[in-house]
Each structure stands twice: as C-alpha cells, then as structure tokens.
Amino acid sequence: MGGILIDTLDVNINIKKRVILFFVVSIFIFLILFLFYQYSGILQTEELVSTPPVKGIEYVEAIFVNNLLNYLQYLFFPVAPALIIKDDILLSVPIAQSAINFGVIQTLKNLFPHGFLEIPNILCFQFLSITMFYQLFFKGWKTLVPTFMKLRKVYLASLLVILIAAIVEGVF
Numbered sequence: 001m002g003g004i005l006i007d008t009l010d011v012n013i014n015i016k017k018r019v020i021l022f023f024v025v026s027i028f029i030f031l032i033l034f035l036f037y038q039y040s041g042i043l044q045t046e047e048l049v050s051t052p053p054v055k056g057i058e059y060v061e062a063i064f065v066n067n068l069l070n071y072l073q074y075l076f077f078p079v080a081p082a083l084i085i086k087d088d089i090l091l092s093v094p095i096a097q098s099a100i101n102f103g104v105i106q107t108l109k110n111l112f113p114h115g116f117l118e119i120p121n122i123l124c125f126q127f128l129s130i131t132m133f134y135q136l137f138f139k140g141w142k143t144l145v146p147t148f149m150k151l152r153k154v155y156l157a158s159l160l161v162i163l164i165a166a167i168v169e170g171v172f
Helices: 004-009 013-040 057-073 077-102 106-113 114-139 141-171
Strands: none
Touching: 013 077, 013 114, 057 114, 057 141, 077 106, 077 114, 106 114, 114 141
16 A cells, blocks of 8 residues: 555656645645634734735736746755645645635635636646655656656646746736
C-alpha cells in the first residue's frame, strides 16, 4: 500500500494518477485547514476584513509580480514541503475569514473568476515542485533535467495562467 504513493511520484508512471492523488491530498489538507479556522474561533474578528483594491494596470502588474515570485520560489524544490505548508495556510486563512464574515456563497463569488485560475495553478506548481523534489531525493540529481524536460509544457502553461489570472483579477 505504501508503494502506491511512491509509485505515483515516479515520473515514468501515469501522470493522471499522480495529478489526481496530489489534488485529492491538497484539497483534503485545504478543507481541514478551512474547517479548523471556520470552527476554532481563531478568525472571529472583523478586523481581518480587507478593503477591495483599485483595479487597473498597476494592480495587474502588482498581482503578476506577486504571483510570479510565488511561482518562482517553487523552483527551489528542495524546500517544497515548507512552501506548500506556507501557501496552504496563506490560502486557507483569507478564504475561511471571508466565509465567516460573508458566507460561503459570497466567498465563492468573490473568488470567481481569478481564484478559480489561481488556486488550481498554485496546486499545479506545488505538484511540479514535489515531483522535482522526489526526483532529486529518491532518484538522484541526474534525473532532474529529463524530468524538467518532460514537464516543461506544464511549467510554461502554469506561467501563462499566472498572467491571465493577474489580468482577470486586476481588470474585472
């Protein structure tokens, strides 16, 4: 049974199997954090509510740079587990806070459409980083370039989604 998880991280094993496992685990962790914040009382304060930003080109640039830096940090895949924990906490806190203050439906409306681009994309580059982490620590450094080459289209697509999400969030 323990071999299933390890097998799914092997780059030569079916990518769909690995992606599904990663997304299921990520969603589970996010839901646990969300429920913890929702029912623990930690976020029961109006002081954490932020004001909406002014939309425009400068905001698009700020969002793009912020998301690009977040994306680029995942290239340092040896620290991927710590980055994933940080991002899961940073994602779940404002979403849980919004759900507490405004309700789940309004929170989902506020996330649409940019959040529906950004959140899966964050999970995507977390997945890429964990894959490279696995390759380095369990297969050796010589597997990194071939693995990256196999995944390069996914890296580029993820970068494109960052740009699209910044435009959507900054303009609409």
